[in-house]
Amino acid sequence: MSEDIYTTPEPTDDTYETLRGSDPENTARHGGIELTVYENLRGSDPGNTAQHGGFKKNVFKAVAACVGLLLLAGIIVLVILNLDLTKQRDQWKTSYELLTRHDNLTELKRIHCESRGFTLGGDGCYYHSTEVKTWEDSRAFCTARQSDLMTIKSREKQDFVDRLFGGNKYVWFGLTDREWFGLTDRETWCDGVWKWVDGTTLTTTYWEPGQPNGGEVQDCARLYNGGWYDDPCGLRRYWICEIVF
Template sequence: MKHKKETEDFNTEEPQTPRHTEDFNTEEPQTPRHTGSDGVMIRRSRAAAVVFVLLCVLLLTARIILCATFTQERQQLKTKITNLTQERDQLLTDNMNLTEERQQLLTNNRNLKEERDQLKSERIDLQKKFADGLKCHQSTLYFFSSEKKNWTESRRYCRERGADLIIINNREEQDFVGNISVGSGHFWIGLTDVEEEDRWKWVDGSTLTSGFWKSGQPNNQGNEDCVNTHSSGWFDTECDSSLKWICEKSILK
């Protein structure tokens, strides 16, 4: 009986659904845990992309600015170089001009020294040639002859010695000649009207404008076409007359 009861009890027991099946059928679908992390990653990626684009824009802008600044500075540098080159060329030109001027001054100075030495030499020669008759007044040497010749020969004598018959330009020179010639007679001077009557000309070709004639001179008697000086003044005389003469030479020429 006891066995039978146990059989009944066994038969009356309700069949049970396996737990794992029930649990499987009743479980609700779940969203994967990593879905929130993906959203954050997407937002971060977008933000990074925006930052990257902004950085690219900034870099491009900076590059454009730097390029423009570099171009401007390069142009300014080229302008400065051009200006400096022009200034250098101008300085070189000025230096060259100054060098040429210096050389010209040196040449002029050398020429002046040579002329000075030449004048000294000529003065010495004149002193030797004219001996005791040589006189000096201001910047001119005068030779008062002691012998006599006609006007043409007297002039030839002077010219052969680098001088010429005297040209009296002013009262001071006339007084100088007159004081020396006192008591020495008459001396030929470089004045004549042999080319045209009454048109008195000096030996350098200039025309007489005013003179120091003796009262009553020139009297134009005969062929008195040449002039001599005396302490009392000038006289017109025949050119073939034999008189002393005065040679003149500037020491500045």
């Protein structure tokens, strides 16, 4: 009896087939496990494949979104640059038109001056005589040409007159303190109150030291060497006519 206990039974065909996995049902189960593991590793499971496909789609969408943002940013930059270039072009166009307009205006002024025998200079047309007349005759010459004796209300204008005549000639200009007769009207000015021929009061002056000194005798102003002097209006001097724009 003790021998039967320790005796190893001989394997039968059924035992061998069971150990070898030849049982159809067992084989099918093992095959299914192997197939499932293989398919999972290969990624052929429909659910897993769908998840991978969704991930790929999300990545593609993210890349497409980034590319779209980059393109949009590029378009915005191009629009800004185009607007800036358009602004600069308009500014250049405006500057060119202003320069052209200025040149045309200067040319019109020059034509206007020369048509009257005047010369364009500074802010007006000027005529400087080559003969001499009394103050009143000088003014009559100017007004007959739609102008008047020159007024000098700035240092620049004073220097301009000096350049015209070289500063070494006696020259009448449009300043007096006398009762005078114009071509079409009469004005009474008190002696000692100097006024310009355009009716404005004298403010800035360039009288030489001690001038004016003539009282009722010397009532008209003349230039000489950059300074002002009062002279008898009946003396014959050069003169300057002016048309102010």
